[in-house]
Every structure is written in C-alpha cells, then in structure tokens.
Amino acid sequence: GHDWGYGVEDGPSLWHQNYPIAEGSRQSPIDILPQTASHDPSLGPIALKYDQCTSINIANNGHSVVVEFEDSDDRSVIQGGPLDNPYRLKQFHFHWGGKGCRGSEHTVEGHSYASELHLVHWNAVKYETFGEAATAPDGLAVLGIFLETGDDHRWLHTITDALYMVKFKGSVTNFKSFNPKCLLPSSLHYWTYLGSLTTPPLHESVTWIVLKEPIAVSEKQMSKFRMLLFTGEEEDQRMRMENNFRPPQPLKGRKVRSSN
Numbered sequence: 001g002h003d004w005g006y007g008v009e010d011g012p013s014l015w016h017q018n019y020p021i022a023e024g025s026r027q028s029p030i031d032i033l034p035q036t037a038s039h040d041p042s043l044g045p046i047a048l049k050y051d052q053c054t055s056i057n058i059a060n061n062g063h064s065v066v067v068e069f070e071d072s073d074d075r076s077v078i079q080g081g082p083l084d085n086p087y088r089l090k091q092f093h094f095h096w097g098g099k100g101c102r103g104s105e106h107t108v109e110g111h112s113y114a115s116e117l118h119l120v121h122w123n124a125v126k127y128e129t130f131g132e133a134a135t136a137p138d139g140l141a142v143l144g145i146f147l148e149t150g151d152d153h154r155w156l157h158t159i160t161d162a163l164y165m166v167k168f169k170g171s172v173t174n175f176k177s178f179n180p181k182c183l184l185p186s187s188l189h190y191w192t193y194l195g196s197l198t199t200p201p202l203h204e205s206v207t208w209i210v211l212k213e214p215i216a217v218s219e220k221q222m223s224k225f226r227m228l229l230f231t232g233e234e235e236d237q238r239m240r241m242e243n244n245f246r247p248p249q250p251l252k253g254r255k256v257r258s259s260n
C-alpha cells in the first residue's frame with residue numbers, strides 16, 4: 001500500500017494526500033478538555049476480562065512495536081462503559097516522543113504525556129474479521145493509557161527487555177502469555193468519544209476509551225523504546241523510532257463524555 005510515516009516527507013500533515021479521510025469529521029487523537037467533557041451517569045464502568053490472555057508475538061512494523069494476541073475466541077475482551085457488545089483484544093502498541101520530549105497522541109488541556117499505550121479491540125459479535133470491523137463505525141474499541149516518566153514500572157520490563165530482539169522494521173519474535181492487565185493504572189475512570197485510527201488508513205471506526213490516570217515508567221525504560229528503528233536491517237540509513245505520534249485533530253462538534 002501507500003507509504004506513510006512520521007518524517008518531514010511522509011508525516012501526519014501529508015497523510016491526507018493518500019488518505020483523504022484524514023480531514024474527516026471523527027478523526028483521532030483529540031485534545032481532551034475535562035471541564036467540557038459531560039459527566040454521564042449512564043456510563044457504567046469498563047470491564048477488562050483478560051484472564052485467559054494469550055499473547056503470541058512482539059513485532060516492529062516500522063511504525064511502532066506491537067504485541068499481537070490470539071483472537072479466535074472471546075478469551076480476552078473489554079466490555080461495559082460506552083460499549084454495547086464485548087470487544088475482543090487483538091493487539092497493543094505504543095506511541096512515544098524523543099528523549100525528554102512528549103509523545104502521547106491524546107492530550108489533556110494541551111498537556112501531553114511521554115507516551116501512550118493503545119489496547120486495540122474489535123467487535124466480533126457483529127463482524128467476522130478485524131479487517132471488516134476496522135471499517136465499521138462501531139467496529140473497534142481502543143483503550144488508551146498515558147505513560148508518564150517517574151518510577152520504574154515493574155511489569156513493563158517484560159516488554160522493554162524484549163525490544164532488542166525487534167530492533168529492525170519487519171522483525172518479530174515469540175512473546176507468549178503476557179497479560180496487559182499488569183499495565184493498567186489503579187483507576188479505570190475514563191473519557192470516551194467516537195473517533196478513528198490514529199495512523200493510516202485512519203478509518204473512522206473507533207470508540208475511544210482514554211483512562212484518566214497515567215501509569216509511571218522510568219526514563220530508562222522509555223529510552224529502550226527509542227533504540228527501536230523505523231528502518232529495516234538491510235537499509236543503510238538507520239532511523240531511530242521516536243515521535244511516532246499524530247497530533248490532536250479538530251473536534252468538529254463531537255462530545256466527549258466522562259465516567260465518574
């Protein structure tokens with residue numbers, strides 16, 4: 001397909017050339033304004049049923065580092081909150097900045113965090129495949145978790161210790177039985193709104209659920225993400241993987257709701 005990236009020649013401001021939906025009416029990420037978000041008492045708590053979680057591998061896809069899950073049944077789902085069905089966990093990945101810089105995609109009153117974790121789920125009740133769900137307005141649910149630098153995160157080590165094995169674009173390695181439940185903050189309070197994938201093809205198919213409470217990770221752990229490369233082993237121009245985030249997009253009249 002088309003090539004896109006985060007550089008001067010292929011970055012977010014140019015994506016609309018190959019993906020006109022980039023200028024659509026429900027694009028992500030957005031800047032979240034907590035005071036403007038409407039507190040909706042009908043919004044129940046979200047439930048993450050990840051107990052039979054089965055991660056398969058960890059890969060460098062040239063845009064981020066992705067942990068894929070077995071999604072042939074409903075063993076790992078998110079449900080409740082704004083969702084009418086359980087949504088099946090497919091993968092999680094991260095977006096981050098350069099050293100000491102901000103790298104989250106969603107921002108909160110203009111404040112961005114060091115990084116943002118996306119747990120990607122699809123509506124397997126209504127759709128046959130992830131691909132089909134990814135083009136449907138109620139097809140995907142992505143849980144966003146902010147990472148801020150501070151103390152070491154005890155469980156993130158499992159991921160950062162594996163990153164050296166997927167340094168180059170196109171590399172993949174075994175990554176079994178990792179349960180992302182260990183990456184959740186203590187509170188599941190959230191904001192929710194209707195948006196899109198934050199990378200091409202930018203499909204407007206995502207119910208976003210962004211947790212209010214960030215998790216803390218150390219600068220040393222963040223630095224390990226930055227040793228990944230956008231480029232493949234065979235390429236001579238090595239490009240460090242960092243600043244792989246899309247900036248906030250126009251709200252275009254959308255309402256952001258807040259759980260309590």
Ligand SMILES: NS(=O)(=O)c1ccc(C(=O)NCc2ccc(F)cc2F)cc1
Pocket residue numbers: 118120130131132134142196197198199200201202203
């Ligand atoms: N950052 S984010 O959480 O918004 C996000 C989540 C998933 C994807 C994705 O799966 N892309 C590849 C892809 C693969 C198959 C398909 F049918 C559609 C499709 F976009 C892209 C962005």
